[in-house]
Amino acid sequence: MDLNAVQMFVSVVQAGSLSAAAERMGIALPTLSRRIRELERQLRVDLLERSVRGTRLTEAGARLYEHAGRGIEALLDGEQAVVSDQARLRGRLRLSLPPSFEPWWDLLSAFQQRYPDIDLQVYTTDRRVDLIEDGIDVALRVGAIAHEAMVARLMLSYRHVLVASPGLIERLGRPARPEDLNRFPCAVWYVGGGSGAWRLGEQTIQPAAILSTNDYAHLRHRVLDGAVVAELPPFLAASAVRQGRLTVLLPDYPLPQQQINLLYPSHRHPSTIVRAYLDFCQGQWARFIDLSGL
Incomplete structure (x- = not known):
């Protein structure tokens, strides 16, 4: 069963008509109508009786709505719970750092003072870790970046x-x-x-x-x-x-000039915690990395 189509069906019932649901969901009316018909063909029943005055549930449609409505509501509650946890920035952040990168230790301490409910796991190595295989959220890399599967956010440039x-x-x-x-x-x-x-x-x-x-x-x-x-x-x-x-x-x-970049996988949508870490580092690194007098 196409769960997206089921959600569209629930929206039609709640809105009272296909046109009202299409406007509320921001999709084209012909697209919504087609998806509902495809769902009916998949289930081999009519879910809605259509007329110029709107839509009415068939008996089969009422049964589906009774169960699907509760499921959609539960999913929305789950989504809200996740969003709420992210808003409080509570969770785990897995990082990779090169050895002896002492200024970043103080920056991480300040980050945890700002976000005390975030647990850090820091993996220190001089090898190029595989972020996906090693389960790393963000890696700090020194040097040029050439990796199509990664998004790089430049922190700073400097010379030894x-x-x-x-x-x-x-x-x-x-x-x-x-x-x-x-x-x-x-x-x-x-x-x-x-x-x-x-x-x-x-x-x-x-x-x-x-x-x-x-x-x-x-x-x-x-x-x-x-x-x-x-x-x-x-x-x-x-x-x-x-x-x-x-x-x-x-x-x-x-x-030669060097670069410090923070990397995360391009196919993975960065969580609120990851975005908070990236933004914090970009805004605060100058407090901890001493380049003065050279």
Whole structure:
């Protein structure tokens, strides 16, 4: 049985005529009339007696309306309950974040203060998760997005910075050109299949790395120790640069621009909770991601 047609039938009975129901539902009268006739053919009974004065229920139509009316009412009650829960923003939000993305931790804390009835499940990984297979509502991704099955909402763009401690610069001098980095101990962010190369302005160099890791927090720790030169996301370096604990190197040779996007499946209509999270992040990220002074 076509449940949409049954709902149309209930609307016709409640409105008193096909024309009134068509106007109330915002559909063409011929379309509504055709759908009711198709329902009657499917059930092999006449549900309505039609006349110039309107429509009347047949005996079969009255029986269908008695049961279908209660069912439609129950469905509407269920829909209202869901809408009500969404309005209170109560439920679970499943997120994916890259490792060491510390500013987002504070943002998530603020989000839960705004919406205390939302439970967060945060999955941290440096691999590209399958949002559908892994049951993720929204994933934070760094870098360009090329995925037809995903909707991407751009949060911000930024560039990594090349940094070293003042002590290391005092010992080895300040590099003036990318090739000067050959005399420095370096550490690089690396994930399987990558090269660890640095694109500095129009030049690409392959530093002689004494450390490779996929953890920017580890890189920051070693740079602050005075052991290496490394590239860091600006929000992991800005505070230490302002405090004089780190120095930005080769500012005239900028690293490539990066993007932060929030992704969700394109075929899935975003829930009120997901939309609230996207809007909150877009409106509040600047409070938590420090790009000043770089």
